[in-house]
Amino acid sequence: MLSKLALKNVKRSFKDYVIYLITVTLAFSLMLAFNFIATSKDVINLSDTMKNFECTMYIVNTFIILSICFLINYTTKFMFSKRSREFGTYMILGLKKKQITRMFTLENIILGLISLVVAMPLGYFFSILLSAIIMNFFELPHLVKITLNIKSILILILYFAIIYFIVLFLSRRRIKKMKIKDLLYFYKQNEKPIAKKKIKNVTFILSLIIGICALVFFDKEFRGYGHEPSMVVIFTSIFLILISIYGISITLSDFLLSFILRHKKVKYKGNNLFIVRNFYSKVKSMSFTIGTLSFLITITLIALNISSFFKGMFDYQIDTIATYDIAIEDEREKFSAYLDAITKEYTISDKLIYDTYINDNKSITKIINYDGWRKNEQVIKLSDYNKLLRLKKSPIINLKDNEYILHVAREYKDKLKEVKSLDSITLSNGIELKKRDFIEQGYSFSWGYGYGYLVVVPDSAVEGLAVGDSHLIVDTLEDTTESFAKNLTKIASPDMCRENEDGYTVCYSSANVIVRGKEEASNKGFITISSFVCFYVALIFVAIVGTIISIELLSESTKYKYRYQVLSKLGLRDGELYKTVFKQLSVFFIFPIIYPIIVSIFSITSMNKLFKITLTSDYQYLQFFWFNLVIFVVFYLIYFVATYFGFKKNISE
Amino acid sequence: MSEVLKLSNVKKYYGRNKVITKAVNGISFQVMKGEFVAIMGASGSGKTTLLNCIATIDTVTSGNIMVDQTDITRMKEDALADFRRCELGFVFQDFNLLDTLTIRENIALSLVVNNFDSNEIDNLVDSIADKLDIKEILEKFPYEVSGGQKQRCACARALINNPKLILADEPTGSLDSKSARILLETMQVMNTDLEATILMVTHDAFSASFCSRVLFLKDGKIFNEIIKGEKSRKEFFEEILDILTLLGGDVLSVK
Secondary structure, three states, rough: HHHHHHHHHHHHHHHHHHHHHHHEEEEEEEHHHHHHHHHHHHHHHOOOHHHHHHHHHHHHHHHHHHHHHHHHHHHHHHHHHHHHHHHHHHHHHOOHHHHHHHHHHHHHHHHHHHHHHHHHHHHHHHHHHHHHHHHOOOOOOOOOOOOOOOOHHHHHHHHHHHHOOOOOHHHHHHHOOOOHHHHHHHHHHOOOOOOOOHHHHHHHHHHHHHHHHHHHHHHHHHOOOOOOOOHHHHHHHHHHHHHHHHHHHHHHHHHHHHHHHHHHHHHOOOOHHHHHHHHHHHHHHOOHHHHHHHHHHHHHHHHHHHHHHHHHHHHHHHHHHHOOOOEEEOOOOHHHHHHHHHHHHEEEEEEEEEEEEEEOOOHHHHOOOOOOOOOOOEEEEHHHHHHHHHHHHOOOOOOOOEEEEEEOOOOOOOHHHHOOOOEEEOOOOOOOEEEEEEEOOOOHHHHOOOOOEEEEEOOHHHOEEEEEEEEEEEEEOOOOOOOHHHHHHHHHOOHHEOOOOOOEEEEEEEEEEEHHHHHHHHHHHHHHHHHHHHHHHHHHHHHHHHHHHHHHHHHHHHHHHHHHHHHHOOOHHHHHHHHHHHHHHHHHHHHHHHHHHHHHHHHHHHHHHHHHHHHHOHEEEEEEEHHHHHHHHHHHHHHHHHHHHHHHHHHHH | EEEEEEEEEEEEEOOOOOOOOOEEEEEEEEEOOOOOOOOOOOOOOHHHHHHHHHHHOOOOEEEEEOOEEHHHHHHHHHHHHHHHHHHHHEEEEOOOOOOOOHHHHHHHHHHHHHOOOOOHHHHHHHHHHHHOOOOHOOOOOHHHHHHHHHHHHHHHHHOOOOEEEEEEEEEOOOOOHHEEEEEEEHHHHHHHOOOOOOEEEOOHHHHOOOOOOOEEEOOOOEEHHHHHHOHHHHHOOOOOOHHHHOOOOOOOOOO
C-alpha cells in the first residue's frame, strides 16, 4: 500500500514538478554528454594535453554534483512544505516516521530514476550535438565520433547514487525533526521574526564594503604580464566576495523597501506598492537561497568569460604565431628543399621570400632592456612588409623616404609607445628616420623571428645594412598537419634529431619552422579543455538557477492566487493584471543577477590585465562580456517565459 | 460506565521569557464511554490547543492526560504513532483527505496501515459507508464529491478502527448549514448506534446542541459545564446560547 501510495504521489507530482524534472534530466544528460565527450578516443587523440581532460572533468563534476544536490535538496524541501498537511495526515493516521521516510524516499527515487532513464538517450544526443558545436568552435576539420561507452554510463549512475544518497539523507533528517502540529498547521504559521531593519541596513553597507575591498584586493593581484598572482590572496578575495554576495542578497530587499516606502511618489505609482510588498515578502522568506542563486550566477558569468578569454587567446595566438600556413626562417639555399617537401604534400597557393636587415644602433633594445640572444635590431623593407600584409588580406601602408613605422608586440607596447627618443632614430648606415606610426600587433614574432618589435623602413633606407635572416612564407590550399611540421623540421637540420628515452624524436635547430597545423594542435588541447569546462559549468548553473526561481514563483502563483483576485476585484483589468505579473516576475528574475553582473565585470576587468596581451586589443574583453551576457540572458529568458506563462495560467484558472 | 478520557490539571503555555501565553491553564475533566461532548469557547479560549494536546498533536506543559488508563503525556514517539493508529480517530475542519486516493482508499488507509486482511478491509469499508450513507461515492476521488460527503468520509475513516475516542475539530466549520446538519446527525448516529465516544470542539451553538454535554472554556480554563439530560435539543440550544451571552463575544456568529 505504501509503495502504491508513493507511485500515486509520483503521478501527481509529475504535473507539479515538470520544470524540476526537466532540469534534473537536463543536468544528468549534460553530465553524461560531457563525460561521453571527455572519454571519447577521438577527443583524447586531438593532442597530447587532452589526456588531462578526463581528469579535469572529474574535478568539475564534483562541483556539479554538489550544485545538483543543492537543486534536488531544495526541491524536495519545497515539495515537503507543499505537502506538509498530507504528511501530517499520515502521522495522524498513525503512520510511523520510518514508514513516511520510506515512502518519501521511494517517491524521490522513482522520480530520479525516471530522469536518469530519460537522460541516457538524451545525453547521447547532446554529446553528438555538443561535439559538433565544439568541433565547429575550434575549427577542427574532421568530425569527432562519439562512442557509447559503458564507463560513462556507470559513472553517471554512480553520480546519481551519490546525489540521491546525500539528498535522501538530508530529507530523512528533516522528517525526523518534524512535529505533527507544525505539519498540520504549516500554512498558518507566521514567518519567523528576522533581524531588525537597522541591523539589516548596517549589514547591507558592511557587505558592500567587504565586496568592494575584495574586488580591490583581487584587482591588485593582477598586475599584468609576468606577475604571478598570489593564490592565497585570490582565494581570500573570492571568499570575501562570497560573503558579500550573501550579505547583499539577504539585505538588499530591506534596503530597497525602506527606500521606496519613504518616497511617496514612487510608492503609489502604478502597482509599485503591490509589487514591492510581494517581492519583499518572498525575498525575506528565501533570502539565503537568493544568495546561493546570485553566487551561482556570478560563477556562471565568470566561467563564460574565462571561456571566452581562452578562446580569444587561442585565436590570437594562432593568428600571430601562425599567420600563414608555413613560415620558415633559415638560410636562403635551403628554401628549395623546403619547397620541394611542401609541394609533395600540398598545393601552394602563395609564397614569399624576404630578408630582414640588421641595425646595430640599438635605440629600441636599450629602452626595453632586452638581454636575450639577439643583440641587434631587425629592420624590414616596406615592400616586403606590404607583401606580408597583402598575403593576409590586410590593407597596405605607405611611407615617405624619411619615415619609419614601429611595429611592436602587445607585450612591449606600454614600454615603447610614448617614448620621445623614438620619434626619430638613426640607423647604423646613418640614415635618419622620423616615426610615422606605431602599430601594436603580435605578428612581429613570426615576421621577424625572435623579436617583439620590427622597424619598417622605406626600401631605400636598408642600403648598407647587413642581411640578418631570410624568411620563406607559404600558403597552401589544404590544411597543414602536425606530422608535416616534423618532416619540415627534419629538413632544417637532419643531424640534430635524436630519439629521447620516451621514444619521441626531438629535433633541435638553428632554423625556425612554424606550421599552422602544429600550432593549432598544441594550443587546442589546453584551450579546448578550459573553454569547454567553463561552458559546461555555466550551462548547468543557469539551468539550476532558472529552475529554482521558476519553482518558487509558480508555487507562489497557486498559493497566493487570492492576492491577484483581490487586485482584479479592485477593478484591475486582465491586461493590467498580467502587466503586474510581468513586472513582478521581471523584478524577481532580475534581482539575483544585478550584483553578479557588477562583480563579474569588475573581476574580469582585473583578469583582463593578465589576458590582454594575448588578445587582439585591451578592450576585447568587453565584447566578450556583452556576448556572454547575451548568451546567459537568452538561457535565463527561456525560464522567464516559461514561468510567466505558467504563472498566468495558474492565476487565471 | 468506564472512563475513556481523564485530564488532570493540564496546562499548555506558549512563548518564552517575558511574553507567555497561557493557552490552557489548568483544565481537568473526564469523558465516559459513549459520551458525545462538545467544548465551546470564543476564539483564543484554548479549545483547539486543548484538543491538540489530547490528540497528541501537541505536547502539554504540565498535567496528565489519561486515555483508557494510559498516560499519553509520557509516551515515546513510536508508541504515540501506534496509539493514534489504534485508539484515536480524527475529524478536521478541512477534511484532510488525501486527494490521490479514492474515498474507499482514504477510509481504508488506517486499516491498511494496521495490516488488516484485504477482504476484511473491503467488508468493513462497505458496512461503515452504508451506515454513513456514502456508499455511492466510494470509488470517487475527494475532489469529485461535496464538502459534506468529504466530511462524512473523514468520519468513516475516523470510525473504521473502532477507536476508543473520536476527536473532532470544528467538523462543521467548512460546511453549509444543510450539510452541517446532515453531518451532525451522522455523528449522532455514530455516537448512539455505533457507540463511539466523541469529543468535539466547536464555536457553533447549533453543533453543540447535538451533544450530551457541553464544556465552556474561557481564557484557558473551564468556565461552565451543562448537561443535556432529558431536555429537548431546542431547549438545550437555548441554554447554550444563554451561557455564550454570559461568556461574551461570539454570540453574533451563532446562527
